[in-house]
Amino acid sequence: MREHRAAKIRKQRLLLLALGLVLLFGLMVFTLTQCRGCGTDDNNDYSANNNVNASLNNDTNNGEAGTASEPPQGKPFVFCGDDDPEHAELLSDEDALSYLALVNRCFRISSTFSPPDLSDVQVKSQRVQEGNYHRLRETAARAAEQLFQAATDEGLTLIARSGYRSYDLQTFFHTNVIDELGVEEGRRVSAVPGHSEHQLGLALDVSSPEINGNLIEAFSQTAEGRWLSQNAHRFGFIIRYPQNREADTGFIYEPWHIRYVGVDAATEMFISGQILEEFLWNQSTTAE
Secondary structure: OHHHHHHHHHHHHHHHHHHHHHHHHHHHHHHHHHOOOOOOOOOOOOOOOOOHHHHHOOOOOOOOOOOOOOOOOOOOOOOOOOOOHHHOEEOOHHHHOOOOOOOOOOEEOOOOOOOOOEEEOOOOEOOOOOOOOOEEEHHHHHHHHHHHHHHHHOOOOOEEEEOOOOHHHHHHHHHHHHHHHOHHHHHHHOOOOOOOHHHHOOEEEEEOHHHOOOOOHHHHHOHHHHHHHHHHHHHOEEEEEOOOOHHHHOOOOEEEEEEEOOHHHHHHHHHHOOOHHHHHHHHHHHOO
């Protein structure tokens, strides 16, 4: 009788042990199923050449900072001031119409791209190639006129020197610069065709009578140049190629080159001291 009872107890213990093992195995399977893909980076495949324009050019028509649809989480942004523009990624014409479109040594636009809404900037101008005024896209043109009027109201005189340029016109200018300075030096002061913000219809070169309308660094020391650097953002423009950023932008300091991005974006960049590349990258990585 005693042996029968001991056998029964052993059998119960074995059953309990077996049940415990089954439950443990089931828990392990459940855990592995729920954590499938943990520790991998399959959804974070971003690079410096495919993130910024792709994530932020949803802001095609409103001229403001915009938001990215999904925040990239992969590699940190790498400036491409030293990159070979011949290997740049081609933007679609749709992306090129964004007020935040990025063209530099990493990104280019097609030779046939031309904004459909170009408009005369009716301000004091020099060296106009066609017609009486330089042209920008409609919104940028009106903003530029307001900027010039604000300067006039403060007793200053700004001169528009260059606005929209076609691919062919940029080719003409760039070729002349390369012939004079050589490729390496020439690319520091003149964009390779397809890489110019002037072709976007969003860039305007500005000067002052004090320096005879020339596009030189001394513009930054004129009353007009100082005023422009502190007020351009109020009208949606940034100093696109600031001082001490050539390694990042690929261009020398150009205090005369203003780029339209919209008031919100321009103001944020003015306050933070960011260049366009940094602003776009930070926007794309922090958007929710």
